[in-house]
Amino acid sequence: MTDTILHVDDLTTHFETEQGTVKAVDGVSFELNAGETLGVVGESGSGKSVTAMTMMGLIGSAGNVKRGSVRFGGEDLLEKPESELQKIRGTRIAMVFQDPMTSLNPTQTIGKQITRVIRTHQDHSKAEAKAKTVDLMEQVGIPEAESRVDNYPHQFSGGMRQRALIAMAISCEPDVLIADEPTTALDVTIESQIFDLLDDLQEEYDMSILLITHDLGVVAGTCDRVNVMYAGRIVEKGSREEIFTDPRHPYTRGLLRSIPQLRSAATRLMPIEGDVPNPASLPSGCSFNPRCPHAEAECSQYDPELRSVTQSQEAACLLAEGYGGTPATEEPEAAARTGGGDR
Amino acid sequence: MSESLVHIDGLKKHFIQNSGLVNRLLGNTQTVRAVDGVSFDINRGETFGLVGESGSGKSTTARALVRLDEPTEGEVRFDGEEMGSLSDSEMKALRRRVQMVFQDPASSLNRRKTVSQLIKQPMKTHDLHKGNREERVDELLETVGLSPEFSNRYPHEFSGGQQQRIGIARALSVEPELLVCDEPVSALDVSIQAQILNLLNDLQTEFDLTILFIAHDLSVIRHVCDRVAVMYLGEIMEIGPTEELFANPKNPYTMSLLRSIPEVDPSLEVERESLEGEVPSPINPPSGCSFHTRCPQATEECAATDPALAAIDGSGETHFSACHYVSDFEDGLGIPIEEDREDRYGTVTFKRRTS
Numbered sequence: 001m002t003d004t005i006l007h008v009d010d011l012t013t014h015f016e017t018e019q020g021t022v023k024a025v026d027g028v029s030f031e032l033n034a035g036e037t038l039g040v041v042g043e044s045g046s047g048k049s050v051t052a053m054t055m056m057g058l059i060g061s062a063g064n065v066k067r068g069s070v071r072f073g074g075e076d077l078l079e080k081p082e083s084e085l086q087k088i089r090g091t092r093i094a095m096v097f098q099d100p101m102t103s104l105n106p107t108q109t110i111g112k113q114i115t116r117v118i119r120t121h122q123d124h125s126k127a128e129a130k131a132k133t134v135d136l137m138e139q140v141g142i143p144e145a146e147s148r149v150d151n152y153p154h155q156f157s158g159g160m161r162q163r164a165l166i167a168m169a170i171s172c173e174p175d176v177l178i179a180d181e182p183t184t185a186l187d188v189t190i191e192s193q194i195f196d197l198l199d200d201l202q203e204e205y206d207m208s209i210l211l212i213t214h215d216l217g218v219v220a221g222t223c224d225r226v227n228v229m230y231a232g233r234i235v236e237k238g239s240r241e242e243i244f245t246d247p248r249h250p251y252t253r254g255l256l257r258s259i260p261q262l263r264s265a266a267t268r269l270m271p272i273e274g275d276v277p278n279p280a281s282l283p284s285g286c287s288f289n290p291r292c293p294h295a296e297a298e299c300s301q302y303d304p305e306l307r308s309v310t311q312s313q314e315a316a317c318l319l320a321e322g323y324g325g326t327p328a329t330e331e332p333e334a335a336a337r338t339g340g341g342d343r
Numbered sequence: 344m345s346e347s348l349v350h351i352d353g354l355k356k357h358f359i360q361n362s363g364l365v366n367r368l369l370g371n372t373q374t375v376r377a378v379d380g381v382s383f384d385i386n387r388g389e390t391f392g393l394v395g396e397s398g399s400g401k402s403t404t405a406r407a408l409v410r411l412d413e414p415t416e417g418e419v420r421f422d423g424e425e426m427g428s429l430s431d432s433e434m435k436a437l438r439r440r441v442q443m444v445f446q447d448p449a450s451s452l453n454r455r456k457t458v459s460q461l462i463k464q465p466m467k468t469h470d471l472h473k474g475n476r477e478e479r480v481d482e483l484l485e486t487v488g489l490s491p492e493f494s495n496r497y498p499h500e501f502s503g504g505q506q507q508r509i510g511i512a513r514a515l516s517v518e519p520e521l522l523v524c525d526e527p528v529s530a531l532d533v534s535i536q537a538q539i540l541n542l543l544n545d546l547q548t549e550f551d552l553t554i555l556f557i558a559h560d561l562s563v564i565r566h567v568c569d570r571v572a573v574m575y576l577g578e579i580m581e582i583g584p585t586e587e588l589f590a591n592p593k594n595p596y597t598m599s600l601l602r603s604i605p606e607v608d609p610s611l612e613v614e615r616e617s618l619e620g621e622v623p624s625p626i627n628p629p630s631g632c633s634f635h636t637r638c639p640q641a642t643e644e645c646a647a648t649d650p651a652l653a654a655i656d657g658s659g660e661t662h663f664s665a666c667h668y669v670s671d672f673e674d675g676l677g678i679p680i681e682e683d684r685e686d687r688y689g690t691v692t693f694k695r696r697t698s
Contacts (some may be wrong), residue, residue: 043532157621187396187559189618192603196617214533217605240609253688259539259607260566264684265586267544267566271537275502291534294693319693 005208006032006055006176007095012067013047013054019280022061024050026232029306032176037202039210039223039240041216045279046229047210053177054078054097057085069214091121094169098160100180106151110164111137111149117168121195136167139195159190166197174206179214195222216259220244228252231277238313248315248322250292256311286317294319348409348521348553349385354378354417356403360626367422373626377403379577380417382652385521390547390554391583392568394561394600398622400577401557405523408555409441410434411454421521437470442514446526448506458509459494465517471662483512488542504535511542515550522546523555528563540567561604565589573597576625576633579652583662591674593655593664596634599676632666642666 013025025047032038040048040325045337055070057077070077072093077085097103105113113132118124124132137145140163152223153161162182169177174199179198184192195218202209210225219226219240226243228236228251236249247253254272274291277283285291299318309315309322317323345418349480356378361371378400385391393401406412408419410426412652419426421437429437442465445451452461462480466472472479481491487508488521498506524543528536544567547554558564564571571597572582581594592598602616620637623629629636635645655669657661666672 008513018555024420043534064471150465161395187622188561188603188605189396189599190621191605193619212517215605216533216607220607221605241544245609247688250693253535256607258534260540260560260562261605261608261684262562262565262601262604262678263608263681264566265680265682266684267535269540269566271541273538275504276532287641321693 003034004031005034005072006210007069007071008032008051008055009071011051011054012066013050013059013072014064014066015062016064017280021279022279023232024279024283025054028068028232028234029231030227030234030237032208032210034175035202035206035226036224037222039212039219039226040062040212041214041226041275043221045231045233045276048229049180052095052180052210053227054214056089056093056178057082063321087121089317090117090174091172092174092223093178094172094174094177095171095178095180096162096165096182098184099167100158101153103162103165103252106153109150109152110156111151111316114149114164114168114171118171120322121172132171133167136171138171140164140167140201141193142167154337157190159193162186162194166194166201170201170205170207174207176208176210177202178212179211181214182211182221183218184213184215186265191218198222216244216255221266228255231279231282233287233316235288235317236313236315237306240254240308242313246313248309248313248320249317250294250319251288253295254291344387345382345386348422349388349555350420351384351404351408351420352420352434353383353414353418353419354404356379356400356407356412359413360646361632367670370691374578374676376625376628378407378414378656379625379628380593381574383579383582384571385553385555386570387520387553388551389569389645390556390567392564392571392573393555393557394559394564396559397626398576399574400625401574402525403577404574405555405557407444408442409523410438427539432587433630435469439465439471439517440519440585441521441523444507444510444514444516444521444522444527447512448503449498451510451526452506452513454498457495458501460511461498462494462513468572469517473515477592479683483516483682486515486546487512488538497614502535503531504538507531507539508542511539511546515546515572521587524559526559529558529560529692533557537561543567561589561600573600576622576628578633579663579665581662581664582652583655583658585679587658587662588677590677590679591662592677593662593669593672594666595638595640595668597664598672598676599639618687619626640671642667 009029011025015024028051033242051283054065059065111133118129118132134150135146142148142160142163148209183194188297195249213219218258223240225239227234230251236252243252247256259268260269272291277287285300285303289295304316304318306314307323309320315323355556358375358377359464360373360375366372375488378528393404407414462483465474466476480494484491484494488571489505491506529562539643545551556568568585571585571588573580575596580596581588599618603618623636631646631649635641650665650667652663652665
């Protein structure tokens with residue numbers, strides 16, 4: 001039942017900047033199961049988008065993919081040459097980005113752009129591809145598709161542009177859809193339409209969705225499982241129910257508490273104090289320790305790895321309930337070297 | 344007690360598109376009705392919320408209020424004075440009393456000026472605190488939770504949340520009575536938003552501020568506002584005390600907005616209800632009620648006549664809705680408050696177990 005379709009292991013991507021090495025993604029591992037929606041949630045700079053870009057081989061020369069593997073269909077995507085990757089992107093794994101305007105070519109009609117995606121990856125005549133384009137546009141809920149194929153992106157609203165991009169993404173019936181903040185630029189009423197659409201498409205094509213977002217409300221409404229990221233690491237993993245009802249990592253818990261909830265009357269909110277750390281100079285030990293209300297001395301010395309806290313939930317916090325195998329017997333400094341990786 | 348500080352009556356702001364000479368000669372100009380007949384009062388000492396989707400006219404209303412844009416029609420009174428009738432010097436004096444905090448702190452701070460210069464600028468403009476401006480800067484920085492040591496740094500050296508604090512300190516430097524906050528937290532990270540909202544709340548009490556708070560996020564509005572107006576296509580659809588409006592909404596648009604919010608709790612078995620269609624173009628708004636093209640309850644009457652904003656029976660002239668079928672909506676169609684919600688994650692303890 002839980003077939004793993006994508007297996008990410010120890011993914012590590014660094015960027016060299018003037019301020020030093022930015023460990024944008026630092027040892028991220030997770031599985032994406034067939035047919036599920038996995039949420040990756042985190043604030044800006046947490047590494048969630050870089051994780052997705054690395055998986056798809058889209059990091060380019062600025063970044064340095066230091067190690068890790070992305071197993072998909074028995075092969076490691078990171079080992080593949082660009083030509084083969086290009087074939088996989090858009091046929092078996094597709095991607096939808098945040099800002100639909102910058103993902104579209106403003107000088108070409110929407111129809112032409114969708115048709116080109118179809119003809120790049122599939123063997124269709126021009127006429128067939130055009131007919132398929134109209135079908136797809138109807139399927140993603142673009143009204144009057146027949147006439148709107150000839151519209152340019154600026155003639156579409158933000159919601160309709162995102163639908164057009166989704167049409168491209170599903171044109172080859174991919175196994176995996178990576179959606180990076182697909183609704184962040186849209187109004188709430190349009191956002192819920194887009195998630196309804198993704199839900200229907202997921203069922204129809206039996207897709208797995210990797211949903212990257214900063215919005216915990218979106219995660220609560222759409223995801224089966226959740227990875228919470230902070231400063232380039234996954235700090236907590238669990239099912240949607242576990243994350244939202246029994247968060248074990250202080251960061252997850254802090255985030256949930258800090259959000260103004262619709263049903264709460266409290267006028268005082270409970271923020272996480274301090275600021276998101278500068279990725280070029282992360283604090284020693286656990287990256288969250290300077291902001292953590294529970295931090296103890298060892299938290300600034302020892303960088304905890306992700307470990308099981310229940311049968312299905314994992315957290316990277318020495319103090320988390322259920323966090324096993326304490327390093328209490330080790331010298332804190334030695335522990336920092338062995339357990340904390342190269343940080 | 345509820346003394347009106349701002350009185351807006353029949354405010355309209357229309358923009359002309361294609362206003363070049365050729366287009367004007369050919370009669371090709373188009374009118375964008377960004378704000379189309381808005382009236383409300385902001386009472387002294389309250390936080391008044393304006394909420395709506397993009398293009399609803401909430402920011403344009405605020406810009407007309409601070410006179411960044413000249414209204415096309417209607418009046419805006421501040422403390423009894425009609426803004427349009429003021430002389431330049433009277434207007435300048437009034438501008439001191441109304442200050443603004445913007446959405447994107449990075450683009451609203453001049454990056455070539457130090458924090459100290461930025462905060463001093465409004466004091467210079469209004470010729471205030473001559474002689475002790477340095478001390479005033481330090482004091483303001485402390486008020487917004489920043490160390491005075493930072494006063495000689497430049498904006499880019501700060502995080503988004505800190506930049507927003509600088510923007511707030513600058514607005515406070517001339518001791519305004521009204522603070523207009525246009526989406527003050529929507530560009531910030533989730534964990535930082537609550538810090539800024541709490542700060543605004545504290546400052547309001549400390550300095551006796553009146554706040555106009557513009558946001559698209561209804562959860563934020565519910566936490567910070569005393570009264571709220573819901574806007575759609577340049578018009579107010581519903582206005583009332585926040586709790587009343589959230590618990591007992593009397594307009595189908597408010598109800599749809601409330602139901603489209605993604606709530607941070609999977610155990611709530613509320614189906615997010617999607618509103619059909621998109622916001623129509625303000626160049627050619629629908630006939631009758633502007634919401635009728637998307638309203639699940641719309642009838643022929645809704646397409647024919649535009650309902651006026653009318654008081655809800657029994658609300659004592661505090662709660663108004665613009666809907667022909669307002670009497671069909673019983674109480675309790677909104678989202679109730681749940682008492683123990685804040686304590687949900689309060690029981691977990693983080694302790695190192697000795698093994």
